[in-house]
Amino acid sequence: MNKVVWNQCRALLEEKxxxxxxxxxxxxxxxxxxxxxxxxxxxxxxxxxxxxxxEQAAEVFSQLPPESREVIVSSAxxxxxGEIVEELFVDDAVDTLEELPANVxxxxxxxxxxxxxxxxxxxxxxxxxxxxxxxxxxLIDLKKTDTAGAAIARIRRVGGDCESIYTxxxxxxxxxxxxxxxxxxxxxxxxxxxVEALMDPSVITARTTDDQERAxxxxxxxxxxxxxxxxxxxxxxxxxxxxxxxxxMEEEATEDFEKMAAMAPSEKPYLKTGVFALAKHRVAxxxxxxxxxxxxxxxxxxxxxxxxxxxxLVTFIPMLTDTGGNAGSQxxxxxxxxxxxxxxxxxxxPRVVWKELRVSVVVGAVLAAVNLVRLLxxxxxxxxxxxTVTIALFATVVIAKTVGGVLPMAAKLIHADPAIMAAPLIxxxxxxxxxxxxxxxxxxxxxx
Amino acid sequence: MNKVVWNQCRALLEEKxxxxxxxxxxxxxxxxxxxxxxxxxxxxxxxxxxxxxxEQAAEVFSQLPPESREVIVSSAxxxxxGEIVEELFVDDAVDTLEELPANVxxxxxxxxxxxxxxxxxxxxxxxxxxxxxxxxxxLIDLKKTDTAGAAIARIRRVGGDCESIYTxxxxxxxxxxxxxxxxxxxxxxxxxxxVEALMDPSVITARTTDDQERAxxxxxxxxxxxxxxxxxxxxxxxxxxxxxxxxxMEEEATEDFEKMAAMAPSEKPYLKTGVFALAKHRVAxxxxxxxxxxxxxxxxxxxxxxxxxxxxLVTFIPMLTDTGGNAGSQxxxxxxxxxxxxxxxxxxxPRVVWKELRVSVVVGAVLAAVNLVRLLxxxxxxxxxxxTVTIALFATVVIAKTVGGVLPMAAKLIHADPAIMAAPLIxxxxxxxxxxxxxxxxxxxxxx
Numbered sequence: 001m002n003k004v005v006w007n008q009c010r011a012l013l014e015e016k017x018x019x020x021x022x023x024x025x026x027x028x029x030x031x032x033x034x035x036x037x038x039x040x041x042x043x044x045x046x047x048x049x050x051x052x053x054x055e056q057a058a059e060v061f062s063q064l065p066p067e068s069r070e071v072i073v074s075s076a077x078x079x080x081x082g083e084i085v086e087e088l089f090v091d092d093a094v095d096t097l098e099e100l101p102a103n104v105x106x107x108x109x110x111x112x113x114x115x116x117x118x119x120x121x122x123x124x125x126x127x128x129x130x131x132x133x134x135x136x137x138x139l140i141d142l143k144k145t146d147t148a149g150a151a152i153a154r155i156r157r158v159g160g161d162c163e164s165i166y167t168x169x170x171x172x173x174x175x176x177x178x179x180x181x182x183x184x185x186x187x188x189x190x191x192x193x194x195v196e197a198l199m200d201p202s203v204i205t206a207r208t209t210d211d212q213e214r215a216x217x218x219x220x221x222x223x224x225x226x227x228x229x230x231x232x233x234x235x236x237x238x239x240x241x242x243x244x245x246x247x248x249m250e251e252e253a254t255e256d257f258e259k260m261a262a263m264a265p266s267e268k269p270y271l272k273t274g275v276f277a278l279a280k281h282r283v284a285x286x287x288x289x290x291x292x293x294x295x296x297x298x299x300x301x302x303x304x305x306x307x308x309x310x311x312x313l314v315t316f317i318p319m320l321t322d323t324g325g326n327a328g329s330q331x332x333x334x335x336x337x338x339x340x341x342x343x344x345x346x347x348x349x350p351r352v353v354w355k356e357l358r359v360s361v362v363v364g365a366v367l368a369a370v371n372l373v374r375l376l377x378x379x380x381x382x383x384x385x386x387x388t389v390t391i392a393l394f395a396t397v398v399i400a401k402t403v404g405g406v407l408p409m410a411a412k413l414i415h416a417d418p419a420i421m422a423a424p425l426i427x428x429x430x431x432x433x434x435x436x437x438x439x440x441x442x443x444x445x446x447x448x
Numbered sequence: 449m450n451k452v453v454w455n456q457c458r459a460l461l462e463e464k465x466x467x468x469x470x471x472x473x474x475x476x477x478x479x480x481x482x483x484x485x486x487x488x489x490x491x492x493x494x495x496x497x498x499x500x501x502x503e504q505a506a507e508v509f510s511q512l513p514p515e516s517r518e519v520i521v522s523s524a525x526x527x528x529x530g531e532i533v534e535e536l537f538v539d540d541a542v543d544t545l546e547e548l549p550a551n552v553x554x555x556x557x558x559x560x561x562x563x564x565x566x567x568x569x570x571x572x573x574x575x576x577x578x579x580x581x582x583x584x585x586x587l588i589d590l591k592k593t594d595t596a597g598a599a600i601a602r603i604r605r606v607g608g609d610c611e612s613i614y615t616x617x618x619x620x621x622x623x624x625x626x627x628x629x630x631x632x633x634x635x636x637x638x639x640x641x642x643v644e645a646l647m648d649p650s651v652i653t654a655r656t657t658d659d660q661e662r663a664x665x666x667x668x669x670x671x672x673x674x675x676x677x678x679x680x681x682x683x684x685x686x687x688x689x690x691x692x693x694x695x696x697m698e699e700e701a702t703e704d705f706e707k708m709a710a711m712a713p714s715e716k717p718y719l720k721t722g723v724f725a726l727a728k729h730r731v732a733x734x735x736x737x738x739x740x741x742x743x744x745x746x747x748x749x750x751x752x753x754x755x756x757x758x759x760x761l762v763t764f765i766p767m768l769t770d771t772g773g774n775a776g777s778q779x780x781x782x783x784x785x786x787x788x789x790x791x792x793x794x795x796x797x798p799r800v801v802w803k804e805l806r807v808s809v810v811v812g813a814v815l816a817a818v819n820l821v822r823l824l825x826x827x828x829x830x831x832x833x834x835x836t837v838t839i840a841l842f843a844t845v846v847i848a849k850t851v852g853g854v855l856p857m858a859a860k861l862i863h864a865d866p867a868i869m870a871a872p873l874i875x876x877x878x879x880x881x882x883x884x885x886x887x888x889x890x891x892x893x894x895x896x
Contacts, residue, residue: 027648027650029650031669031670152635155635156635159635165635166614166632183614183631184607184614187600187607187613188607188608200475202475202477204477219694220695222477222479223479223691225673225690242673242690243668243671246667246668247668249697249698250668250789253701254785254789257704257705257708257784257785258781258782258785260705260781261780261781261782262777262778263782269786270782270791270792270800271786271792271799271803275810278807279807279810279811279814282778282807282811283811283814283815286771286774286775286811286815287814289774290767290771290815292770293767293768293770293771294767294822296766296767297763297764297766298763300762300763300766301763304762304763307762311752311755311756312749314748314752314762314765315745315748315749315752316745317745317748317762317765317766318745318765318883319738319741319742319744319745320741321766322738322741322744322876323734323738325773326710326733326872326875327734329709329710330710330734332709333706333708333709333711334706334709334718336705337702337705338718338719343717344719348719351719352719355719355723358723362723362727362731363727366731366735367734367738370735371738374742397734424774427773427774428770431766431770435766
């Protein structure tokens, strides 16, 4: 929406010329309209929303963030509520209801027609993160005895109520999936071709109870625009569309970033999350890691005599533990991400460990060599200390990378989340191991 | 593809019954066929590929990884090469040519028709990571004077050569974009409706030279299936489709994971990258961070007298630096990811800093309190040491979170990559600061 339209919109609101406002906004994009509503004061947003025609209103509504939806719903009449809930696609209606305060949600649900209400209640039961929770019910179903021409005619008739009309599903009288045919195939075929001759009978599906990440993987693997969803009896109950899958992809990646940085994943965008909510997401893991840092301190305490005798030893601790932590994070990040995008599976366990071991030897050797040269220049008289630090560095890198490769796969093996179990722990584990190594080597090589 | 088909396929290959093989594979999904080719020995893969009908062959080819493409291309006759390059969508042809050894690529390009060659050469010039490099040239263009019926007829005629037929673009005689209309709108309208009445004249576009991440953002924001691409004169030159954008999303997230874990991003999947390539991606940052770890060690060296006097002080170092590093990474990760998905912009700088400051006070207070209680129990006689560690911990968390919030935005401000500039450095910077703080406080509070 350009500045001119925006200014006109505000002027018409001021002058309460709602019919003109409706005309002004009729051609605007619903995503941009939603952004305009968000930017307006609540009362003005409500007035603007009411000026929109019914169908456009539903589209704009589904683009609004939860807080703005609540503002609109709270001020709507029962009739308006009924119109919104009927016009929304069922997945958007369910999202809205889940986010509204219970009393408002119930009022909204009461305004829906019985069949809509039944459908919404069914959708509300799919657990968060399941394919059922992101699918929508509106789709084009065809019979295999239809001709291409009849199928296109049907799409032209009922397509207005569907989120996705470009992939059609062929079902029998029991709603069992028999095949899939794209609008493209229908259009490119002669009018009298039967759907059965065009459809692909080996349909790739997801189940309502599958993890939503599976839908992402399947859609990406096959470059589909939508994926049919079946219940446990194999009956077609909905469809997952590519725009929803993209949202899931972005959310899942964000969640992995958060988990790997030792945070509980948050539902809302950063700027909309309160200070205490942010603090709560962060403090739990920091406490755990602080306690494990104390354990590392305990290990260090056992060598008090050593660094009281040679205080210089202490100054190499940050370099050793930081390098170990960084080397371990590199490996764990690659393995966690590889598993998340489906490039690495548990069957690759031995290959990953063997690869990390070899990489760590190469990387460790380079770092150790650079480090040795630098130490010999800086501390010309202390060859044995230089050697101690260098050996410890090499061993730390090898151990860090091996642990970094093994830990995420071990987490997966016991059905724990690799991002949350492995990433934040790597540094702590590697810290402890590298200190034990360092002082172990020092006690053998140095006069302690 | 099921096991039965797979076994039949291998049997037919053994018996060299290629015509039967062609029939067997005719109905199979091209993504799965590509996976089958990858799993076969090279000679068998070539034979199988040759049994496929021309169009299916091109689709399977575009799904193959670079190594397998090279095997196929190297063994193909000039005529076969010409058929492949003509059947491929131009973006897939360009990808293939970029990955092939120069002599093979040139041989392939020579077999293309002059107009295809001209188009490919133009596409080869778009820099890696630009919108131009991921777009395809084949699209449906309409004139605004067409009727919906005529437009549908045109789509049915030429749609077979287009990657995406569901969004059509309206251009004038100079190929300047005048509007966009979806196949859905065309189908739902009466046959005699002019395209001009249906099209949306305010088209959202990308430029060939835009960063590909911009295409991702736009497509996600508007839930489009494709995005038109214009050159700097505003002429329509191609279209970016949602499946390509999903690949970009996944690549960009993977790159950010790699950069934030202090690695150079890699082009190939982990299991297909060699040991030395992996080592090379990792060693550069580790060297940089090792050197900065040495600087931290140098800081620590200045306080040798302090920890020679009270060796207990040393045992708290891992807990302090680890907690600081973790607290800082939490903040930088949220800000980097927020900027990557477009939730946080540079204009939010003051809000982010203010938010991080408040969060850090809450988090720091909780950690400090837990820590103080534990220290007082464990070291009942050393109240001043307990107090020193506790104050240092609180200050470390506050500084770590502030630096973690500021650094990525500062990187963005000077047009550096926040993921690469901020994430790996946080730990090192925070380490140094927390040690200076810790010993600074110790020197004031303790008899040193």
